[in-house]
Amino acid sequence: MAVRSETSRLAILEATAGLLDPRRPDALTLQKLSIERIAREAGVSKTTIYRWWPSKAAVVIDTFLDDHVARTPTRDDLPAMDALREHLSSVATLYAGHEGDLMAQLIAECQYDPETMAEFKRRFYDQRLETAVGLIERAVAEGGVRTDVAPVTIAQMLYAPLYFRLLFRESGLDADGAVDILSTALAGIRARDAS
Known part of the structure; x- marks a missing residue:
């Protein structure tokens, strides 16, 4: 398993929380959320996310x-x-x-x-x-x-x-x-x- 960059990990978690926050006008539902959208929001690659988590649910x-x-x-x-x-x-x-x-x-x-x-x-x-x-x-x-x-x-x-x-x-x-x-x-x- 790859060693996580704490900065990237936090960026991914914060991006995910932000994308799902219903207080935001552009909030997504879990069903509409994608790894691609999380990666874009966090400024990381999809590969980085998949290296650490098996799915968007994780x-x-x-x-x-x-x-x-x-x-x-x-x-x-x-x-x-x-x-x-x-x-x-x-x-x-x-x-x-x-x-x-x-x-x-x-x-x-x-x-x-x-x-x-x-x-x-x-x-x-x-x-x-x-x-x-x-x-x-x-x-x-x-x-x-x-x-x-x-x-x-x-x-x-x-x-x-x-x-x-x-x-x-x-x-x-x-x-x-x-x-x-x-x-x-x-x-x-x-x-x-x-x-």
Whole structure:
């Protein structure tokens, strides 16, 4: 694998983010985006992009992932339930903005393109699920969540409503809606002796 020029990498990611930003009058959808357009906008060759990424979806996922992880941290300095509440709220808040439009487009693209689905899972979903499961395992260890439910099941139960609201443009895709999801779910997952 070629050594990436950090300047070129950042230019490609910034160009991709700019081309997909719905606040721009000339914004593109993921479907209309092309490697050629990214290369032209970034001032690099198509070969440079293909040397580092296998597809436009992979570029878009990496573009999104850099911002997503920075804006939706999972904090170790808080009790797990507080960190989980904060994380769910930050994901909902992020998805309520233009980043949510991009995520919805990525999920849609995954439905008919197996390569995009594989890239999405490998570059984004698997890592974020692992992070959420780790946070829930910490909540179990701290006594805030039942021990008889698999942490991955709890993660899916908590995060799925956010994606439902994102994809169907339902209300409640905000910090308050995320807290409501968690509060409602806790009636079923809270440890019996937890306060």
